[in-house]
Amino acid sequence: MAQTRNLRDSSTRIEQLLEELRATTDPATSAKVEDLVHLLVDVYGAGLRRIMETAFAEPNGAELLGRLAADELVASLLVLHDLHPHDTEARVLQALDKVSPYLGSHAGGVELLGIDDSGIVHLRLQGSCQGCPSSSVTVKLAIERAIEEAAPEITGIEVEGVTPPRTGTVISLDSLRRNGDAGTNGNGSAHAAAGAWITVDGLVGLAPGTLIATDVAGAAVVVCSSGGDLYAYGNRCPSCGFVWQEGSLDGKMLVCAGCGERYDVRQAGRSVRGQSLHLDPLPLLAEDGTVRIAVPGA
Structure with missing residues (x-):
């Protein structure tokens, strides 16, 4: 888990550094740095694709790919390079399964209504979560985070049954x-x-x-x-x-x-x-x- 978070932190840091370079470096140098980053990503992606193809060719290839996809660190790399064996909907459902114990403990739940052509995930809260005054906190901190980690390619999340949060809900x-x-x-x-x-x-x-x-x-x-x-x-x-x-x-x-x-x-x-x-x-x-x-x- 910590390795996965570190990978995401590294990705965020790369974006921050590129933004700083764009702001402080001449355009030609900045473009070269961005090109270097993209080339490195392409090289590592090609190597990862070759590894996946070789693994899948083995007699137990499908099982091995499933085990790799179940590892959060490996899965995040597979998603980054568009190599994950599970499609977006399957990964969104897996993300919802991860938060279902928390929702269920409050007699609530969430239903996937679908993913539209623009990449927006549509959900509906169920049980006590629907209309709960703290449902927006649940969506933001539990549901959205889980989905965005599993399927970063989505463009947005829309949820039915969310009540706007009260101000100052958590006291320092x-x-x-x-x-x-x-x-x-x-x-x-x-x-x-x-x-x-x-x-x-x-x-x-x-x-x-x-x-x-x-x-x-x-x-x-x-x-x-x-x-x-x-x-x-x-x-x-x-x-x-x-x-x-x-x-x-x-x-x-x-x-x-x-x-x-x-x-x-x-x-x-x-x-x-x-x-x-x-x-x-x-x-x-x-x-x-x-x-x-x-x-x-x-």
Whole structure:
């Protein structure tokens, strides 16, 4: 996973360097540098194509190609050089499968309606995700990111059932410290990792009924364990501003000690009094022995 992210970071850095060269170097030199980059990409692409053709010619070639395509680092290179054995729709479906555990944990889902001729992916949110006040955060941090990583050739994503986000949904840790401490996990600053998936330590094997206050990239987050699943929310009661510390749930309910409001952690943090009042859910993925949480810019 880290290697794949590093590859994407390298690609972004190449684009940044080319932009800087265009701005500071004479046009002739800039054109030569860009030509050099394109030639290198072509050479490596041709070599990768030869490797794929040789592998496919083997008796177990189809199986081998499938294993290569399942590796995230290799898959990103295959997509870059238009060599991936799976078409765009298949890769989009695989991306949706990756985020389905998170959506399902909130009694929600997403349906692929199709990909139009202009390359726009059309989706529809289902279950509790549809019309949820935090659905735009779910789409941006979980669904869009997964699809764009699997199929960077798409030109856009349009989603039915998305509600515009509320402002200030995730509270920075510094603002909470003025009113009371939240737990600290030491996972970096919000400015450095805004919108990124952050690995959070100490959550694997969290006992059912437990809640933990922690810091994820500078954002105050409360993580709850209920029914064998983990749920992450912005650590502030939307009714009174209360900040949770470590403690326990009341069944599947996160109860505010400040005002007594009760929030269903298994239903996207909705208040038992009605859908208009709710916690701010954050995308959480538990896989391969790690837990990752995504937070928008705090």
